[in-house]
Every structure is written in C-alpha cells, then in structure tokens.
Amino acid sequence: xxxxxxxxxxxxxxxxxxxxxxxxxxxxxxxxxxxxxxxxxxxxxxxxxxxxxxxxxxxxxxxxxxxxxxxxxxxxxxxxxxxxxxxxxxxxxxxxxxxxxxxxxxxxxxxxxxxxxxxxxxxxxxxxxxxxxxxxxxxxxxxxxxxxxxxxxxxxxxxxxxxxxxxxxxxxxxxxxxxxxxxxxxxxxxxxxxxxxxxxxxxxxxxxxxxxxxxxxxxxxxxxxxxxxxxxxxxxxxxxxxxxxxxxxxxxxxxxxxxxxxxxxxx
Amino acid sequence: xxxxxxxxxxxxxxxxxxxxxxxxxxxxxxxxxxxxxxxxxxxxxxxxxxxxxxxxxxxxxxxxxxxxxxxxxxxxxxxxxxxxxxxxxxxxxxxxxxxxxxxxxxxxxxxxxxxxxxxxxxxxxxxxxxxxxxxxxxxxxxxxxxxxxxxxxxxxxxxxxxxxxxxxxxxxxxxxxxxxxxxxxxxxxxxxxxxxxxxxxxxxxxxxxxxxxxxxxxxxxxxxxxxxxxxxxxxxxxxxxxxxxxxxxxxxxxxxxxxxxxxxxxx
Numbered sequence: 001x002x003x004x005x006x007x008x009x010x011x012x013x014x015x016x017x018x019x020x021x022x023x024x025x026x027x028x029x030x031x032x033x034x035x036x037x038x039x040x041x042x043x044x045x046x047x048x049x050x051x052x053x054x055x056x057x058x059x060x061x062x063x064x065x066x067x068x069x070x071x072x073x074x075x076x077x078x079x080x081x082x083x084x085x086x087x088x089x090x091x092x093x094x095x096x097x098x099x100x101x102x103x104x105x106x107x108x109x110x111x112x113x114x115x116x117x118x119x120x121x122x123x124x125x126x127x128x129x130x131x132x133x134x135x136x137x138x139x140x141x142x143x144x145x146x147x148x149x150x151x152x153x154x155x156x157x158x159x160x161x162x163x164x165x166x167x168x169x170x171x172x173x174x175x176x177x178x179x180x181x182x183x184x185x186x187x188x189x190x191x192x193x194x195x196x197x198x199x200x201x202x203x204x205x206x207x208x209x210x211x212x213x214x215x216x217x218x219x220x221x222x223x224x225x226x227x228x229x230x231x232x233x234x235x236x237x238x239x240x241x242x243x244x245x246x247x248x249x250x251x252x253x254x255x256x257x258x259x260x261x262x263x264x265x266x267x
Numbered sequence: 268x269x270x271x272x273x274x275x276x277x278x279x280x281x282x283x284x285x286x287x288x289x290x291x292x293x294x295x296x297x298x299x300x301x302x303x304x305x306x307x308x309x310x311x312x313x314x315x316x317x318x319x320x321x322x323x324x325x326x327x328x329x330x331x332x333x334x335x336x337x338x339x340x341x342x343x344x345x346x347x348x349x350x351x352x353x354x355x356x357x358x359x360x361x362x363x364x365x366x367x368x369x370x371x372x373x374x375x376x377x378x379x380x381x382x383x384x385x386x387x388x389x390x391x392x393x394x395x396x397x398x399x400x401x402x403x404x405x406x407x408x409x410x411x412x413x414x415x416x417x418x419x420x421x422x423x424x425x426x427x428x429x430x431x432x433x434x435x436x437x438x439x440x441x442x443x444x445x446x447x448x449x450x451x452x453x454x455x456x457x458x459x460x461x462x463x464x465x466x467x468x469x470x471x472x473x474x475x476x477x478x479x480x481x482x483x484x485x486x487x488x489x490x491x492x493x494x495x496x497x498x499x500x501x502x503x504x505x506x507x508x509x510x511x512x513x514x515x516x517x518x519x520x521x522x523x524x525x526x527x528x529x530x531x532x533x534x
Contacts, residue, residue: 100440101440107477138406142406185404205477207477211452
C-alpha cells in the first residue's frame, strides 16, 4: 500500500495524516477482543489509572499473536517506509485504554522530546501511529493535535510526573497558546479501524473521558532503522532494543487469524 | 420573541434547544469584558478552581449592569415564559469560566435533583439557560447533553463533594450508560452569543478543558413563578428568594448599554 502524493504533501505540511477505516471490522473485532483479554492480565507491561482501570498495555506485539500481526502489517509499515525512505523497526507498542468515565488527561507534549531525552534517539525520524479499536468521538477524549506544530522543532519541556499518570515531557501554556494561534486544534476522530499517523514533533494531548464510551487505541512508534536509539534509559518493554527491520506479513494475515480464532458458522 | 412550533416540539422531545447567535457580537463583547472585570474581584459570590483560576461568579445580575440587562432580556425571557405558560423569576445566575488549560470536569447530573433536594423546588418547571460568551468547540469542555434523558424523571443521585469542585448530586455510571444507549450524547457547541436552553431533568456533564480556549458561559435558571422554591438551604446568592416575575427590558437595552460603555469612533 502506497500513499498518494496528495497524502504525502498533507503529512509534510500538517504533520499528521488520517487513513479512515484502514482495518476491517473483522480485523478490529479480533484486536478488541484480545486487548480486553490482555487488560485482564497482571504483568509489569500493563499500567493502570489511579482507580485501577487499565490504562496502557506495553509491548503486546511480543506476547499476543493478533498484535504481532498488527505490528508487522503492510497497510501500516509500507506507508511509513515510504515517508522515511528506508526500513523501520518497532520503537514502542502500546494499547491505550482511555476508559469509559475515568479516562484521564494527557497534557500537551511532543513525543520526540521523550525519545531524545530518555532514549537517545538522534533525529525525529520516528512516526507515531494510532490505530482506533473503538470509535473516537469528539467527546470521549480524542487525541487533540496542533497542526503544523512539528515545524517548531524540539521545544523546551518540563518533566511532568504528576498530572498525567505517566512520566511526560510537557510544554508550558504559553508555548501551546502560540502554536495553537498559528495552527489551531484538530480532534482526531473516526470509526474503528482508522489509522492516524503523526510526526514525532507534532504537539498533542487529550482531555479526560467522562462518557460511557471507552476509547481503546493501539498507539505505536515506528523508527527508521538508521535512527535507532543510542542511550536507552527506560525498560526494554517501553523502548525496544531490537533494531532489525520489520518484515511485513501478508495483507490478509490478521483477517486469517481473526477467522481462525473466531470460527464462523458459514465456514 | 416567540419559538416556532417546530422549536417547541424539538424541546419537548429532545429536552434541549439551541438558538445560535441570539445575542450580537456587540452584546457579547460587553458581557465578556464585564465578566473578566468581575473575575478580578474577590467577593463571596466568586468561586475558584483548585489552582485559583476563577470558576463561577454567582448573582452577577445583582451587582453588574450588563448582566442585569441580560437577566431580563426579552430574547431569553419570552421563549421561557412561552414554554411554561406563565411568568418566570431568576432562581440562579452564574458565569462559569471553564478556564483555558485548567477547566475542570463536571460529573453527570440533573440540575433539578439539586433544586429539589437543596432548595425545595416542587416541580422541574425551571429552565436551564446557557449563553455562550466564547466560542464553544468540541474540544474546550462543551456541555455534553444526553438527549431525551429528561423523560427518566428525577433519578436517584449521590452527593458528590469531591470530583467536581462544587457540590453536585451526581448519577452513577450504570444509569448514565443506559440513558446514553437510548439517547446518545450531544456536545453543545456554537459561536459566541448562542443560547442553549435545557430541561431541569436533562442529564448533562462536561469534561475538562486542556486547550488555550477559555469557555465562559452565563448559566442561569429561570423558574416558573408558581413553582418558587419552598425550603431553601443554600445561600441567597446561589438560590434566590425574590420570586417577583421578571419584567423584560427593551430588546436593545443591552446593545445601548454596550455603546454607552464603549463609545465608538463613528458616533
């Protein structure tokens, strides 16, 4: 699968690109089911909100077959290789829950700030990917993006260990205000199966979720192989050390897995 | 000003009605300016968020001329008298800030729950009104309404003294989930000057505001005179005891006040 010139231009200019319903309802259903089973487990890779609700399951592609297939899916890998002009590897893989009623805030930040400071990543040549497992509405805590903010480069940030229940290098209000005056805010909403890709320096955050609609997103980072991290300080399940290029699976691999795991009456 | 039959039917069925840009940019500008001046004051009617940012200024119609004129404005009073078929008085008047970056959550609730339990209001014959002083976007903490939830009547509620920095009778997650399955969620968004009216039993809440866009709303309650409160327990500036029918001012009173307060070069 290749992006059109128009799609590439949109990404270069705005810092983000959304591919609606890239994965089918069948592929989404199996990932949703497996995500829920993963959240039942207790293991160090699974982090929870203050009230105990699951928040983030790291590295699920290493211990779950459906997410292994997603992590090497050609509909995701090929467009990113196209943007970077070289093979990519998995820098981080997580399933973020943003639970119904209790999903918490993520303050405004750039992800590259963390990759550079905490992982020793040389350049912002890594792509953030969000694959929607639930419908993301304007009101259940969508990712809020500040278009074109990637142009500002790597901004000064403070280490927030309190507001978000995850250590983040966050931006101050004055910086965010200036960038929003220039670029506005886009709420990344869409049906299950949509895939958002955005630049490592794109400023983003998300409000809490007070609605009954959970908002599970597989949130992963594909890094250009030549840009592999040099000085990791975080656990291996957060910042992976396997820099081998991802070899994409077949386009129907996840669909075949879904059918095998959930036999249909018609088969 | 009178509502059309179609508007009345919408309100009766859905429990809410939005009148876009009911107040002019000139009228909004003077209210915004005066709201900001009020927030600078320190008086018991002005409540703040945990971080000190202004959150709610009660009873501003009693100590500010622009808000006195809004509180008796025929574009607001006449439609409500039309719905109730009798004169109305001001039960509560507040300016809610939902500040940029720090605006906090209001959990799901019905307002009539509070009016009944805390003020001794006999029936849900009081109307909630929200007049937008800033643009309300999907992402700066809009009011989230559960359409048709007013049909459920007065629901059981718990007194939440913690989550929202204001004492509220809030609903449990199971109740909210059932009502949302039936009616969905509508985010009340719109340009400055818009007016939302909604039923006292309509379930609503709002998420926090992490954006640089403040979201000031004048939020008031007009009660049918015959339905005046019987057993107030809250301070008079929160639940008013003046049950005299409001006599509307002239339609251009607020605009004239705006011009007098802000002389224009062209005049």
